[in-house]
Amino acid sequence: MQPFTQHTGLVAPLDRANIDTDAIIPKQFLKSINRSGFGPNLFDEWRYRDHGEPGQDCSNRPRNPEFILNQSRYQGASVLLARLNFGCGSSREHAVWALENFGFRCVIAPSFADIFFNNCFKNGLLPIVLDEGSVDGLFREVAATPAYRLTIDLPAQTVTTPSGEVFGFAIDAFRKHCLLNGLDDIGLTLQHADEIRAYEDRRRREVPWLFA
Amino acid sequence: MAAKTLYDKLWDAHVVRTDADGTAVLYVDRHLVHEVTSPQAFEGMKLAGRQPWRRASMLAVPDHNVPTTDRRRGIDDPISRLQLDTLEANCTEFGITEFKMDDIRQGIVHVIGPEQGATLPGMTVVCGDSHTATHGAFGALAFGVGTSEVEHVMATQCLIQKKSKSMLISVDGQVSPGVTAKDLVLAIIGQIGTAGGTGYALEFAGPAIRALSMEGRMTVCNMAIEAGARAGMMAVDDITIAYLEGRPYAPKGNLWEQAVAAWQALHSDPDAVFDQIVHIDAAAIQPQVTWGTSPEMVVAVHDRIPDPTAEPDPVKRGSMEQALAYMGLKPGTPMTQISLDRIFIGSCTNGRIEDLRAAAAVIKGRKVANSVKQAMVVPGSGLVKLQAEAEGLDKVFIAAGFEWREPGCSMCLAMNADRLLPGEHCASTSNRNFEGRQGQGGCTHLVSPAMAAAAAIAGHFVDAREF
Numbered sequence: 001m002q003p004f005t006q007h008t009g010l011v012a013p014l015d016r017a018n019i020d021t022d023a024i025i026p027k028q029f030l031k032s033i034n035r036s037g038f039g040p041n042l043f044d045e046w047r048y049r050d051h052g053e054p055g056q057d058c059s060n061r062p063r064n065p066e067f068i069l070n071q072s073r074y075q076g077a078s079v080l081l082a083r084l085n086f087g088c089g090s091s092r093e094h095a096v097w098a099l100e101n102f103g104f105r106c107v108i109a110p111s112f113a114d115i116f117f118n119n120c121f122k123n124g125l126l127p128i129v130l131d132e133g134s135v136d137g138l139f140r141e142v143a144a145t146p147a148y149r150l151t152i153d154l155p156a157q158t159v160t161t162p163s164g165e166v167f168g169f170a171i172d173a174f175r176k177h178c179l180l181n182g183l184d185d186i187g188l189t190l191q192h193a194d195e196i197r198a199y200e201d202r203r204r205r206e207v208p209w210l211f212a
Numbered sequence: 213m214a215a216k217t218l219y220d221k222l223w224d225a226h227v228v229r230t231d232a233d234g235t236a237v238l239y240v241d242r243h244l245v246h247e248v249t250s251p252q253a254f255e256g257m258k259l260a261g262r263q264p265w266r267r268a269s270m271l272a273v274p275d276h277n278v279p280t281t282d283r284r285r286g287i288d289d290p291i292s293r294l295q296l297d298t299l300e301a302n303c304t305e306f307g308i309t310e311f312k313m314d315d316i317r318q319g320i321v322h323v324i325g326p327e328q329g330a331t332l333p334g335m336t337v338v339c340g341d342s343h344t345a346t347h348g349a350f351g352a353l354a355f356g357v358g359t360s361e362v363e364h365v366m367a368t369q370c371l372i373q374k375k376s377k378s379m380l381i382s383v384d385g386q387v388s389p390g391v392t393a394k395d396l397v398l399a400i401i402g403q404i405g406t407a408g409g410t411g412y413a414l415e416f417a418g419p420a421i422r423a424l425s426m427e428g429r430m431t432v433c434n435m436a437i438e439a440g441a442r443a444g445m446m447a448v449d450d451i452t453i454a455y456l457e458g459r460p461y462a463p464k465g466n467l468w469e470q471a472v473a474a475w476q477a478l479h480s481d482p483d484a485v486f487d488q489i490v491h492i493d494a495a496a497i498q499p500q501v502t503w504g505t506s507p508e509m510v511v512a513v514h515d516r517i518p519d520p521t522a523e524p525d526p527v528k529r530g531s532m533e534q535a536l537a538y539m540g541l542k543p544g545t546p547m548t549q550i551s552l553d554r555i556f557i558g559s560c561t562n563g564r565i566e567d568l569r570a571a572a573a574v575i576k577g578r579k580v581a582n583s584v585k586q587a588m589v590v591p592g593s594g595l596v597k598l599q600a601e602a603e604g605l606d607k608v609f610i611a612a613g614f615e616w617r618e619p620g621c622s623m624c625l626a627m628n629a630d631r632l633l634p635g636e637h638c639a640s641t642s643n644r645n646f647e648g649r650q651g652q653g654g655c656t657h658l659v660s661p662a663m664a665a666a667a668a669i670a671g672h673f674v675d676a677r678e679f
Contacts, residue, residue, distance in 0.1 A: 016534065017527045018406060018506050022646045027627045031277065031291040033251035033298050035359075045648045054291055083527055085407040088440065089646060090625075091342040092249065093358035114376075114410055114442045115342055115356055122360035172374065174235045186260070189368040192229055192237055196265075196370060199228045199239055209463035209471040210241050210335065211268075 002124035003182035007105045008151040009078030012068055013142045019082060020089035021116060025098040029054050038094055039101030043069065069102075079150050081138055082109040086127075087116025096123045106152050108159065110135050121175045124182065126152065128159060128169045154180060215481035218445055219378050219413045222353035222478075226336045228370060237370045241335040242347075245272035245308070245362070246321045247299040248627070249340030253363035254302040264306055265369040271330050272303050272310040275320045276627045280590050280617035283313060292628065319593020319619040322346040322560035326430065327593055329459025333448045333475040338365055343560050343643065345436040348445035349429035350452055351478035353413070355442040376443070377487040379412040380480070383420035385494040390677035392570065393428030394562060394641065394660035396420065397435045398500035398510045400492055406508040409441030412488065415480060416446050420494035426455040427566035434561045435643055438507040447479035501547050501673050502645045502658040504535035509645070511547060513663065513675045519543035538647055539655045540635065548673050550657065553636040555580070555587035555614075555668040556650070557661055559624035562641035563592025567661040568600045571641075572608040574665035574679050580613035581671030588615040588630070590622040614668070626651045639667040 029041045031054055040058040047069060049062040063070045069077070080099065086109040087095060096119045099107065104125065110132040112120075120127045130138075141161065142148045151160040154176065159167045178185055189196075204211045216224070228237040250272070257264070264270060277292040279285075287293040296313065303310040311317045317324060322343050325331040337347040337354035340362040347354035357364075361371055381400060401408075414436050421429065429446050436444025453472055456462045463471045498512035509532070511518065520532035520543065536543065541550070557563075557571050568591065580587045589609050591597035597619055600606055606616045623630040624642035632638050632654025641664050642649075645656040659667065666676035 015530075017531050020506075020644075020646045022625075022644070022649050026648055026652070027625050030248050030627065031289075031295050033255070033295060035252045035255075045652055051652050085410065085440070088406060089342065089437075089644060091340060091356040091358055093252075093340075093360060096358070111407060111410065113407070113440060115358060115437075119358035119360065122358065172235070173233050174231070174372070185372055186262075186364050186367045189237060189364065189370055189372060192370075193368075195229050196237070196239070196368065200266075200369075203239070207334065207471075207474065209467040210332070212463055212467060 012074040012077035017083040021095040024095040038098035042098040042102045080107045088113035215483035217480040217484040242337040244339035247274045256363045278620040316594040323592035329462030342437045345444040346434040349433040351448035376413040379488040380486040383418040392660040393431040397432045399497045402510040407440040409439040414444040427564040551672045554638040556623045556640040558590030559642040561643045571661040571665035572605040583671040590617045639664045
């Protein structure tokens with residue numbers, strides 16, 4: 001996993017609540033057996049005017065000029081600004097892979113759906129929760145300011161605007177540690193293999209029908 | 213000893229270790245696997261040279277991509293076929309039990325787990341699928357995980373997690389006749405909202421829940437995620453135990469007796485404290501129909517489509533306007549005036565035998581309206597299909613003009629060939645009405661099996677109780 005420490009990037013605003021993972025990456029792309037290659041199909045049904053299929057070359061597909069990621073001022077965006085309950089719906093980690101493959105390193109929203117939020121941390125994509133008022137303010141600033149960039153400092157847990165305004169954000173200490181170091185948590189859990197075996201031995205006696 | 217919620221009991225029984233900050237290593241008893249969210253996890257295992265920690269905990273089945281038409285022809289779509297072949301190759305390589313496409317036990321992962329007795333009370337159950345909360349109906353802690361966590365469970369039998377907050381949803385009183393589990397859960401989502409359960413483990417309780425069959429309970433728990441909660445659960449009672457007895461994976465003989473005795477404790481203690489309690493008045497619930505693109509956008513069948521201009525919250529108002537524009541619907545329209553192009557009866561929410569019986573009871577002796585282009589029934593599993601055929605339900609559906617299909621996820625998410633065309637409206641017994649969920653540009657209305665059946669006959673929404 002790519003570690004996350006500091007990042008400064010162009011902000012793309014997606015002004016819509018309850019963006020679901022079906023919208024982030026439609027189902028036909030879930031047929032892939034790979035972890036990469038989802039970037040061109042991120043938000044496929046909003047981004048293009050035709051129907052997309054996996055394996056297709058997207059460079060000549062008709063684009064929807066109104067969709068935010070197709071607008072020239074947001075080209076190269078790496079910070080996504082969104083509304084309440086971002087990433088709701090299905091557990092597909094492909095949604096996180098698509099955002100990450102596209103080039104996003106961070107999503108800022110007032111709230112996230114649980115499974116999506118959890119999946120982000122497995123892939124070096126930082127989800128930041130800021131209160132609704134702050135997010136609203138950021139939407140206004142992005143709209144008013146071309147080339148609007150935010151600086152995210154994970155060790156300091158801050159988001160800094162171009163004018164120097166600083167927002168603090170909370171993050172679970174274990175998740176922060178894993179993100180900063182790009183750690184694979186399977187390896188961390190396996191350090192407790194003896195405890196897992198001891199637990200199993202006890203449970204095998206207490207609830208033998210679960211081990212039959 | 214302090215009073216505990218059901219969630220407390222399930223959590224405590226599965227904690228291997230907890231760090232000072234509350235981060236726990238949680239043991240997983242049952243790991244259900246399907247073809248869509250597992251290939252990258254198996255690939256990760258191979259790259260790291262790891263073996264599954266406990267193969268016997270795993271049960272795999274292809275469901276999302278499988279065709280629901282004659283399977284002797286195989287799968288036309290080469291990409292879908294590759295995903296199924298990959299699951300089969302991985303299960304063979306790692307020694308994991310798989311119910312293949314031609315196995316009578318094949319079906320939707322959340323239908324077959326309980327049907328086989330592979331889901332048991334007191335278990336932790338995970339699957340790379342958000343509707344895993346279904347299994348919580350058995351007094352289990354069940355939740356969906358992403359692919360990285362699928363791999364984590366394969367490799368370690370555990371997950372790293374912090375405990376969620378707890379919410380009791382008490383459904384007080386009884387529903388009126390003809391109001392189903394689906395109406396009940398849609399009404400709950402309508403009340404608490406699609407993010408109302410975010411960060412919580414839900415427990416559904418109260419007389420109206422106790423009165424439900426296991427099929428109905430699974431329908432309710434299945435949609436916990438549509439209220440934002442990863443896990444939804446219910447206490448164990450005689451109905452739970454009667455459902456499980458004799459199922460292939462359920463314990464037998466002396467072990468069964470021991471298990472049943474232990475399961476008696478799987479309920480919240482009377483004085484248990486929840487972080488939040490929501491009361492729902494069961495008697496007030498009418499048959500529900502969704503009008504928008506989020507499951508919370510739901511009204512009773514006799515209501516009208518709400519007017520966004522009456523919504524004070526600008527973000528909510530914007531969502532409502534976007535939903536109506538996508539659905540091609542106008543505020544104030546009576547729900548009964550929405551005409552339907554297609555009807556879908558099936559899914560992990562409503563693809564069980566009781567659902568098919570309820571739909572068939574409405575349809576019997578009637579015909580699908582001429583204006584409906586397609587009406588299909590997709591049983592949740594091969595065994596559900598077999599049972600339905602033994603009861604003659606297939607003949608009822610076929611005589612009415614329904615297509616009688618092979619089991620799978622089908623048009624719930626339209627990964628296979630079953631899908632809506634742009635602008636088409638569908639009465640669907642599935643769980644999500646998101647934009648494009650059932651096909652790009654398609655418009656989904658979530659309803660119960662009886663309501664979908666009645667809509668098929670009428671060609672538009674009607675109160676199934678009036679049939």
